[in-house]
Amino acid sequence: MIDARRLRTLRAVADHRTVTAAAAALYLTPSAVSQQLAALEQETGHHLLAREGRGVRLTAAGEILLGHADAVLAQLERAEADLAAYSAGAAGEVTVASFATGIALVLAPAIGLLAERAPGVRLKVLDAEGDASLPMVLDGRADLAVAVEYRGAPRADDA
Missing domain, CATH: 1.10.10.10 (Winged helix-like DNA-binding domain superfamily/Winged helix DNA-binding domain)
Structure with missing residues (x-):
């Protein structure tokens, strides 16, 4: 070689x-x-x-x-x-799991800002309710979750 x-x-x-x-x-x-x-x-x-x-x-x-x-x-x-x-966070892919209303009200406005400020970052959005999105973050299928508190959620002090 x-x-x-x-x-x-x-x-x-x-x-x-x-x-x-x-x-x-x-x-x-x-x-x-x-x-x-x-x-x-x-x-x-x-x-x-x-x-x-x-x-x-x-x-x-x-x-x-x-x-x-x-x-x-x-x-x-x-x-x-x-x-x-990529090391500087200006390129790569971020996977976000969110419930439908979170996609519309939180992620949609953020997507435009992300495209302006970090055009090399690709955003992948997964439609998932809170009880499904948090485990997705924990097992690496998502980098971030937009969720609301729900009855079966871990407590705030849960590591």
Whole structure:
């Protein structure tokens, strides 16, 4: 499997045209960059660089891999951004269990605000009465319940 860190190294060498300049841009030693490139050549089974004066140029195989590297690295950046948004609570799915009147009077107005303030959060609403919604939260089928107090509800001090 091709290592993404090595693809970043290939991108830096292509951009800077010397191992030394690429190393400086990546905060690595030239030796570390050379090792990364040698490992990448071994992973792919192709020579990726050719010496050109004091610098290097990509071979045809290197150019092909670089085109894929750009796509892979861009996708990895999107994945990291999506995970950061999820960690910050700005993306993901929230499941809410609620009785019908709660959906109409509480959730409907909140859905509009949620869409404005956190467009990456998807809301899933489940129609459930209080006696069904609280167990849904406890067993993980819902993240939140909108319910009214009912005769069989746990007491306020019930852990």
